[in-house]
Amino acid sequence: MTQGTTLTLLYDGDCPICNRYVTLLQLRENFGTLTLLNARQASPQRSRVEQLGLDLNQGFALFVEEELYFGDRAIQALALMSGKSGLFNKVHHYVFRHAMLARLLYPALVSGRRVLLTLMRRRPIE
Numbered sequence: 512m513t514q515g516t517t518l519t520l521l522y523d524g525d526c527p528i529c530n531r532y533v534t535l536l537q538l539r540e541n542f543g544t545l546t547l548l549n550a551r552q553a554s555p556q557r558s559r560v561e562q563l564g565l566d567l568n569q570g571f572a573l574f575v576e577e578e579l580y581f582g583d584r585a586i587q588a589l590a591l592m593s594g595k596s597g598l599f600n601k602v603h604h605y606v607f608r609h610a611m612l613a614r615l616l617y618p619a620l621v622s623g624r625r626v627l628l629t630l631m632r633r634r635p636i637e
Contacts, residue, residue: 517544518592521556522571524549525633526624529571535599536589550636568635569621583610583617 518538523529524547538545548554550567559579560572570582573589580588590607593600607613628635 517546517574517576519546519548519556519574520571520589521548521550521554521560521567521574523551523567523624523628523636525551526628527631528624528627535597536593536603537596537600538589538593568625570617582621583613586617586620587613 520533520538522533533547548556550557550571556572556574557567560567560581563579565572565581571585573580573585575588586607587610590604590613593603595601595604606616625635
């Protein structure tokens with residue numbers, strides 16, 4: 512992937528952990544062309560994800576150009592793209608670059624998000 516690659520990340524903008532995660536990845540510094548979209552708002556990307564029958568409460572969506580990565584595949588793709596600058600990116604890269612680890616750990620992240628949103632009295636994405 513090159514500096515000119517267009518990335519679009521569709522994630523829960525009402526989730527503080529999701530927001531912090533996106534900030535810590537420093538994707539803009541590594542790629543430049545990054546669009547962050549709140550999955551709680553209508554967009555062509557959200558429509559595409561929904562047409563495929565994917566539940567945005569179960570994962571976020573990453574579009575690399577026109578290719579869609581969802582959930583554990585998205586976190587793995589981000590781990591491979593985010594580089595190794597800073598402690599967070601190093602840990603993220605070394606853990607989630609492996610498809611098996613991403614697949615095993617991602618459900619725990621989704622569950623943690625669900626618990627946090629419940630404690631904060633925020634509704635799931637509709």
